[in-house]
Amino acid sequence: MKNKKIKIKPIRVKSTFIIFSLVFLLLSIQLFRRMVLQGEFLGNKAEQQFLNEAKISPKRGSILDRNGRELAVSGDVYKVNLDLLAMQEYCVRYNETKEQVSEEISGALGMDNDKVLSMLDKTDNNGRLLRGMTLERKIEKDKIDKLKEVRKTKKYNFMIIENDSTRLYPNNNFLAHALGIVDLEGEGVFGLEKYYDKELMGVAGIRIAELDKNASELPYEDVVYTEAINGKDVILSVDESIQYIAQTVADKALKDTKAKGVTIIVTNPKNGEVLAMVNKPDFNLNDPRMGIVDNEKLQQLWRNKAVNDVFEPGSTFKITTISAALEEKVTFLNDDFYCKGFTVVNGTKVNCWKPEGHGSEKLIDILENSCNPGFMELGRRLGQERLNKYIYDFGFGKPAGIDLTGEAAGIIKPTDQMTALDLATISFGQTDAASPIQILAALNTIMNDGVYSTPHLMKEVVGVDKNGGTSVSKPYEEKNQRQVISKDTANTVAKMLEETVSKGSGKQAYVEGLGIAGKTGTAQKANIGGKGYVEGKFISSFIGAAPYDNPKVSVFVSIDEPEGEHFGGIIASPVAKELFQQIFNQMGINPLKE
Known part of the structure; x- marks a missing residue:
């Protein structure tokens, strides 16, 4: 019997080849997708499964x-x-x-x-x-x-x-x-x-x-x-001992005046170093929420009023006006003024704090008496442009650059929008608004021979190695120092501020032998969101430095909404006096021997 030949139909061969080719192609595509397109992703995923990071x-x-x-x-x-x-x-x-x-x-x-x-x-x-x-x-x-x-x-x-x-x-x-x-x-x-x-x-x-x-x-x-x-x-730059004094004094002031709040800042006026900064009431850093659920209340509690809040400073702002007027030579020490208790500006009567007026005065008198009409006259002589120049040069209207978060810039009336009435009120401390640290920095400029220095808290940043060794990696660098007024003008104003404390409105801050230079302030609280001022709400303040001719420390004190008496010379000055006495005692410094 002859063997039959098996005939393979070409169609089957082709079909089989096509099927195997398709399978191979699909496998190749999958391999390409897995190894090339998804290789990195899958590799990382696999690595995560056997690596502990x-x-x-x-x-x-x-x-x-x-x-x-x-x-x-x-x-x-x-x-x-x-x-x-x-x-x-x-x-x-x-x-x-x-x-x-x-x-x-x-x-x-x-x-x-x-x-x-x-x-x-x-x-x-x-x-x-x-x-x-x-x-x-x-x-x-x-x-x-x-x-x-x-x-x-x-x-x-x-x-x-x-x-x-x-x-x-x-x-x-x-x-x-x-x-x-x-x-x-x-x-x-x-x-x-x-x-x-x-x-x-x-x-x-x-x-x-x-x-x-x-x-x-x-x-x-x-x-x-x-x-x-x-x-x-x-x-x-903070000194723990001075900070403790400031906090103790602030606690006492808050209790004695039954105020809404108290702020105290202590600095070195020669270089802007902050030695102490206090806001009362405060909070425990180890329990900062203190059980408060309301976020708005919590933010208010944490708010650093020394740098985050602004207010119309009142008479403490007059140090800027008198410095500008002397520097621009629109006044002189033997200049004559007359206060009848008010000044009329463009038909508007603007009162002095003393209704019956101060009568005839010299330049030192309008500062000692904190006479509003006298300062309105200085503002008129300077004019909008020159006054605003010095306001900005003294550091108002922009952040001072202190190394704290949320610093307020303040509010300064633009020169081209300033009316004659604005000029008058700005001259004695109304209309414009500033933060406590800005006000103290302005005083420091006067006490530092007319040179502005940025207030700051960092003295240096130090690296620590494994063995506990230290090295300074970043010392503080002053970036905004500038000459604002001449040394002669600054020293003249400093001496006048010493007389303001020893003889004038700030005499309740006077301490024999310390040579305290300072200025009081009584500011009405502006009606937030509205016009005018809140009836019966005041911020009483004092700024000062000692000794006036070789200052070691400067202070800012503000009492927010004290009960009863509200004048800065009566409420804030005694607080400053206590501060100066305790600080100089702690420092072991006798200014008269320096």
Whole structure:
């Protein structure tokens, strides 16, 4: 029998070839998509499954006073993260329920079991269990030691324990508004903590280790470790002893006057260094919310009125007008003035604070008596353009540049919009608005031979190495220093301000032998959102420096809405007197021997 030849039809061969070709093409496309188009994504995803990456938090730098006393420090604590997917796999592998896991964790940390249990099912927006959920932060070492024992015994490798830090303020409400606070992430929220956040924060480190299928570290693999760089320390110009005096005096003033608030600033007038800054009422930095739920009330409590708020300064502003008038030679020491209790400007009667008037006066008299008509005359002689020039040169109408967050610029009437009536009222301290720090900086300019210096709190930023050694990485640099008035004019005004305290409206601030130069102020509170002023609401203030011919300290005092008497010479001057006496006693300085 002859073998039959099997005939393969060409159509079948072609069909088979086409099918295999299509399959090969599809496989090639999938391989290309997986290896090329999605290679990086899938590689990273796979890497995440067998790598444990832990962030190493740096230690936030400290904030210290000028003598190295700690005002804000960081304590070492811990935080716990959970890989919930790995926890789910663990429960399946070891036949354990999440309720049992929750009891173990809550028992070690002293947390509420229901709270822990409610967090073990958390998912992302795609419904996937979270791989790095933060369970708790700011945990003390003794609790972490218990948790580490549980992790070791139970093989809870889905728990990730990381270093964390907490911010501590050893003196509670000390320098509260200036220091500011940090949030849970250790980032500054306001104040110096916010302003110097970059220097204080440091740079986070990282630790990467390979894991096996049970999420345990492989002992034979190298661990990638980048050490955290701790933050730098910020050394302030603030003197803890002077700050304590200022706070004590402010507390007493708040109680005695039954006022809404008290603000005190103490500086070195020669270089703008802030030695103390107080706002009362204040708050405990270790419990900054103080149980307050209302956010608006909280923001008001945290508001640093020394730099964030502005008000019409009243007669303390007259130091600017008289300095400008002397510098421009539109007046002189033996100049004559007459006050009849008011001045009529373009048909509007503008009163002096003394209804019957002061009568005949010399230049020193209008300053000592704080005579409004006398200063309106100086303003008229200067004119809008020249007066505004000096107002801006003295630092009003723009942020002073102090190293604190939220500084107010103030409100200055533009020259081209200033009427004759505006000129009159601005000359004696109404219409324009300024912050306390701007007013004190203007006085400092006069007390520093006519040279403006920026008020500031940072003295230097210091780096600290592993061995505790320090090195200055950034000293304070003055950027806005300028000659505003001549030395002769400045010294003349300084002597006049000394006579204003020893003989005039500021005499309740007078202390024998200290040579205090100063000016009082009584400002009506403007009607916010409306016109005019609020009936019966005043801010009483005093600015001064001592000794007038070689100043060591300058002070600003304001009493917001005191009950009863409201004149600055009666309310604020005695507070300044007490400040000067205690500060000079603390400094051990006898001005007469300097």
